[in-house]
Amino acid sequence: MTSSDDIDMVAAEFVLGTLDPRERAELNARRENEPALDAAIRAWERRLTPLTAHAGEAVPRADLFDDIRRRIAGKAAPRLVAANENFDPRALQKRIVRWRAAAITGFASAAVLAALMVFGQTTRPSDERRFVAVFQKDDRQPAFLLSIDLETRELVIRPVAADPQPGKTYQLWIKADAIGPAPKSLGLLEAISSPTRKHLPDIDPQVLKAALFGISVEPEGGSPTGQPTGPAIHGKLLPTRL
Amino acid sequence: MLTTPAELNRLLARTARGDEDAFARLYSATHLKLFGIVLRILRRRELAVEVLQEVYIRIWERAGDFEAGRASPITWLAVIARNRALDEARRRTPRTADEADAAEEVADGSPSALERMEMDDDLRRLEDCLGGLDGQRGTAVRLAYLQGLTRQELAERFGQPVGTIKSWLHRSLKQLKDCLES
Numbered sequence: 247m248t249s250s251d252d253i254d255m256v257a258a259e260f261v262l263g264t265l266d267p268r269e270r271a272e273l274n275a276r277r278e279n280e281p282a283l284d285a286a287i288r289a290w291e292r293r294l295t296p297l298t299a300h301a302g303e304a305v306p307r308a309d310l311f312d313d314i315r316r317r318i319a320g321k322a323a324p325r326l327v328a329a330n331e332n333f334d335p336r337a338l339q340k341r342i343v344r345w346r347a348a349a350i351t352g353f354a355s356a357a358v359l360a361a362l363m364v365f366g367q368t369t370r371p372s373d374e375r376r377f378v379a380v381f382q383k384d385d386r387q388p389a390f391l392l393s394i395d396l397e398t399r400e401l402v403i404r405p406v407a408a409d410p411q412p413g414k415t416y417q418l419w420i421k422a423d424a425i426g427p428a429p430k431s432l433g434l435l436e437a438i439s440s441p442t443r444k445h446l447p448d449i450d451p452q453v454l455k456a457a458l459f460g461i462s463v464e465p466e467g468g469s470p471t472g473q474p475t476g477p478a479i480h481g482k483l484l485p486t487r488l
Numbered sequence: 489m490l491t492t493p494a495e496l497n498r499l500l501a502r503t504a505r506g507d508e509d510a511f512a513r514l515y516s517a518t519h520l521k522l523f524g525i526v527l528r529i530l531r532r533r534e535l536a537v538e539v540l541q542e543v544y545i546r547i548w549e550r551a552g553d554f555e556a557g558r559a560s561p562i563t564w565l566a567v568i569a570r571n572r573a574l575d576e577a578r579r580r581t582p583r584t585a586d587e588a589d590a591a592e593e594v595a596d597g598s599p600s601a602l603e604r605m606e607m608d609d610d611l612r613r614l615e616d617c618l619g620g621l622d623g624q625r626g627t628a629v630r631l632a633y634l635q636g637l638t639r640q641e642l643a644e645r646f647g648q649p650v651g652t653i654k655s656w657l658h659r660s661l662k663q664l665k666d667c668l669e670s
Contacts, residue, residue, distance in 0.1 A: 254665070255658055255661065255662070258658075258661040258665070259657065259658075259661070262629065262632045262633055262657065262661070263529075263570070263574045263632055263633065263636050264632050264637075264638060264639050264642075264657060266578070266638070266639075267575075267578040267579065270574070270575070270578060288558065288559065291559070291563060291567050292559065292560075292563060293614070293664070293665070293668055294614070294633055295560075295562070295563040295566050295567065296608070296610040296611035296613075296614045297611070297614060297630070297633050297634060298521070298524075298525050298566045298570070298634075299608075299611050300630070300634055301521075301524040301525045301527075301528045301634055302524045302528075303520035303521055303523070303524045304520065304523045304524040304527045304528075304536075305520060305523065306519065306523045306536075306537050306540055307537060310519075310537060310540065310541060311512065311515050311516075311519075311544075313541060314515070314541055314544045314545060314548075315508070315512070317541070317545055318508070318511070318545060318548045431555070433552060433553050433554075433555055434555055434556070434557075436501040436504055436505070436552075437501065437505055440505050441505070442504060442505065442552055443504065443505075443506070443552050444552040444553055445549055445550050445552070445553060466556075466557075467555070467556050467557030468555050468556070468557035468558065469557075470557070
């Protein structure tokens with residue numbers, strides 16, 4: 247058992263930077279699954295960050311950003327842009343009409359069909375790490391589609407029929423027994439009109455596969471309590487190849 | 489820095505959607521500060537530049553994780569920079585004599601009256617609380633935070649056993665927290 251004082255002290259030293267490499271790595275892993283520890287670390291980050299003002303400013307070489315731009319061009323962005331290019335909301339809307347007909351006649355579950363519609367043409371045979379979840383509003387049509395690469399833990403959420411709500415944000419949650427009894431925030435969906443991408447914390451792929459994902463409506467800036475407070479919709483992952 | 493937190497919030501949100509122009513503006517608004525943080529901890533320019541590059545790639549990849557309600561944008565960015573620099577510094581401990589020497593040129597004492605005038609409220613409050621710690625202990629906290637000194641390095645610097653340094657830090661941090669929350 248670790249008392250809250252111990253947690254606070256180890257969090258403080260983590261932020262101060264005086265833990266040895268082994269302790270640092272251990273804490274980095276623990277904070278993913280221990281909300282109290284994570285909160286203590288964040289609180290110490292808030293307390294001590296003003297000190298960075300004393301570090302002063304320093305000028306790196308002038309062409310550094312060119313290198314950074316080249317590296318991001320070769321990294322995360324193209325994959326996500328490529329994924330986005332395959333997504334045409336209008337084509338999807340047309341398909342939704344057909345999907346509704348199919349769903350009503352009971353041929354296929356909505357989620358399975360939507361997954362096939364969006365990813366059917368684009369997945370490669372070797373792609374067994376890509377999963378998708380569909381979030382539905384009142385069971386009529388998908389409101390959001392979530393796709394995830396279990397290996398890189400990159401996640402993309404595309405709104406389909408979700409409306410922006412003034413003064414509100416959508417917030418993404420994950421719930422799984424292995425993570426804890428309460429839903430854990432995966433962050434906000436900032437722009438409802440375009441896809442949001444996120445990098446998931448270190449969660450076991452098997453846990454992700456079985457987890458329940460939720461999207462709730464929250465006040466601007468996110469849930470004030472750290473738990474979902476507004477109306478929510480849910481989805482589970484399905485393989486993109488069936 | 490002239491960019492307001494609200495502007496940084498917007499630039500981060502746009503970066504999260506893959507907007508490279510917003511990312512370029514975020515870089516120009518923040519890189520001098522983040523490089524200052526990283527350079528002070530790592531001391532070697534060449535290495536610090538390499539780490540700064542990784543810091544911005546991480547910011548690009550993780551911008552979608554930033555939650556405006558939970559942290560200020562500058563705290564979020566500074567934490568990424570410090571953590572990356574500390575991980576790199578720890579991978580390399582013990583530091584070479586050159587690197588240890590480079591630390592000496594960095595001021596580590598209390599701020600001057602003039603400096604105090606330029607501080608924002610959060611920093612002034614933190615400085616007041618740090619000022620309440622016994623002289624050497626306040627300095628130890630500053631050196632650890634700003635220059636990334638390990639317990640061992642602090643022990644050598646203050647001529648104390650590592651165990652004593654550990655209890656100094658714990659007592660100082662507890663006192664600091666009580667003071668900030670009072």
